[in-house]
Amino acid sequence: MRPLFRTLTAVLAAGLLAGVAMPGVQAADAGPPGRGSVPQRTIDWKPCPDDATADCGTLRLPVDRARPSGETFDLAVARRKAADPARRIGVLLVNPGGPGASGVDFALDDAPTHFGADIRDRFDIVGFDPRGVGRSHPVxxxxxxxxxxxxxxxxxxxxxxxxxxxxxxxxxxxxxxxxxxxxxADTLSVVGDMDALRRALGEKRINYFGHSYGTLLGEQYAEQYGDRIRAMALTANMDHSxxxxxxxxxxxxxxxxxxxxxxxxxxxxxxxxxxxxxxxxxxxxxxxxxxxxxxxxxxxxxxxxxxxxxxxxxxxxxxxxxxxxxxxxxxxxxxxxxxxxxxxxxxxxxxxxxxxxxxxxxxxxxxxxxxxxxxxxxxxxxxxxxxxxxxxxxxxxxxxxxxxxxxxxxxxxxxxxxxxxxxHRLRITEAPRILMLHSRHDPANHFSWALNVHRQTRGTTVLLPYRGAGHSVYNRSDCTRDAVDDYLTELTIPRAGSTCAPADPH
Known part of the structure; x- marks a missing residue:
């Protein structure tokens, strides 16, 4: 339940990134709540102000999805396009946690070193600031x-x-x-924004990588829109029950x-x-x-x-x-x-x-x-x-x-x-197999949380424990990194009962 790297000291969220303007023509309003698809213009991407190697834009969405014609806000989005377009799989939406961490910052600053070359080559890495956070109409x-x-x-x-x-x-x-x-500002409202973003990106299905509080976004997206997921990897999982x-x-x-x-x-x-x-x-x-x-x-x-x-x-x-x-x-x-x-x-x-x-x-x-x-x-x-x-x-x-x-x-x-x-207990009925990783000695999100979520979704989720310490999991070892990379690129699931050995701490 926290940001992934640079935002550690903002665990209780005072003063993240406030009110930085983002370029881009706003897309059409999202459709009404529910699962129906509504035609939507794509985001008018432009080079990011501080990093021309990435694209930035905004997506105008309703504040209250029950009132699609009411107040709106601008969702800030950043994208790093797949480095190898011929082998591109699709988009990888990312959320580094919090609540309160900036997905835009993660896509711009962390993704190039966080993810391996195969992920960067084959996915458009797309980060967004959840409503109320960073550049997306901050609280x-x-x-x-x-x-x-x-x-x-x-x-x-x-x-x-x-x-x-x-x-x-x-x-x-x-x-x-x-x-x-x-x-x-609740997570369920952000989940609706995620699906509106999927439509604006022109994708029938998304891939998703969520860490810590970002796993709650993933879990609840899988509940609401499970058939719109190709692959989902969750690390340091939340138990919302x-x-x-x-x-x-x-x-x-x-x-x-x-x-x-x-x-x-x-x-x-x-x-x-x-x-x-x-x-x-x-x-x-x-x-x-x-x-x-x-x-x-x-x-x-x-x-x-x-x-x-x-x-x-x-x-x-x-x-x-x-x-x-x-x-x-x-x-x-x-x-x-x-x-x-x-x-x-x-x-x-x-x-x-x-x-x-x-x-x-x-x-x-x-x-x-x-x-x-x-x-x-x-x-x-x-x-x-x-x-x-x-x-x-x-x-x-x-x-x-x-x-x-x-x-x-x-x-x-x-x-x-x-x-x-x-x-509530997690109820996922339509999603593909979801990969969960969790440290056995996570200081913030108890290992039992991952076990509980896995029990609630045993037909859908696969849990790969990392037997060491620490909160972040993906880059802990070759075992953890390869498991996520192989899953996201090839949909390869670890064998039942697999675990990853602890790496040396610092």
Missing amino acids: KCSSELLARQPSVHPRNQREFERLATYNRLLREDCRRHTGPLFDH LGAREFLVSSAAAAEDSFHQFVKWCDRSSSCALHGRDVTAVWDDLLTRADRGQIRDPRNPDQVLTADAIAFEAFLAFYGPRWNEVADRVASLDAQEPDERRRSQQPRQARASTAQGTEERTEANPFHAVFCQDWRIRARDYREYAELTRAELGAAPHMRGTPRVHAAVAGCVGWPDEVNNPQ
Whole structure:
């Protein structure tokens, strides 16, 4: 549930790419909701402003597919044409995750090095920014209001109500700055946009590569438009059937498992900066000292680091996994002398100017507009919230829960109970065989999520486990990369029971 590479630090989606204009004549409006095909003009591709080797354009689509003649927005699209046109298979739509990552950026910046030559030769690689993200009418919110977020760890009913009140205020602020699209930023709406894009590209069937939250797009496209898929490869899979407790606990267990994988690596690797020490004890003591306000950031000595900040930084490094980076950072922080000056644990936050006549500053903030419309997870009061938190902490005592999902769930407190795209068991009836890859020790998306999705779709999906650690899977080894490439190009499915061996971490 995150972007693939450069957008790691935007896991909770503050400030992705806002409002960059894209060239191209807009295509005709998409047809009404449902499966009927509507004639559609193709996109008028033009060289991308920052990369003339790729094409960029926009596709005008309805905000609400139930009202095709109503408000519209422009979907930003980028394409790298197949390098070997004589062997071209078709289009490969890509989504790198998030929610909030830019598919346009992935197609322009990452695809040339991410995919092997055979994929680049034989597919038009097409990335799009999902509605509300990047260049596709981004969700925007007040910078000043975003800077006033209260703690996502309320200690009583009063603080819980303060969080709920803030979330309601922020939601209304984002709706005001974004317009009608805010209420239609859910994944199911994006799935409809994907099929409109397929029609605009002139393709009867598409190929799709989705990572992390991008797998939810793939899963739900397969539900709605399975007969319009030639091939679909999904890595680091989402399970959209989970309830609140299962979602939080499994996410926390994934983070804790990655911590233990890090400890095991450090115990056996002489290159670890903590080798020969009790790594778990060092870590726990470091977080305890951070709770007392005694740990400063050596890169910014005026900043006191919270335990949450330290755990979140390690969590992001587990995505790699970049275990040497975690060890070096922990060793550096642990070496500090106790600091008794007890400054505030929270860094000072700049307040936006309120002087008369100044324009209100906004920034892109799509995460909760998507997440809270995809997941019916609403703690009703502090008692319910505290029970969920205790279960989360019980599953991850060393990582202090799940740094990513806790904040995601906290951001939905106070939102309306109704959601556009509530959880459900996956039901795919018409799609071809879909290839799923998943790391056995994924820090973010628990391996059980892939198993659950595979069980729900056993006649359609093929699961290839990668037995190592990390969040990204495709380029983990020759085994993982060849499995995806052979499948996408030749529709070759791995043998039942196949797995990929772990590669050496960094």
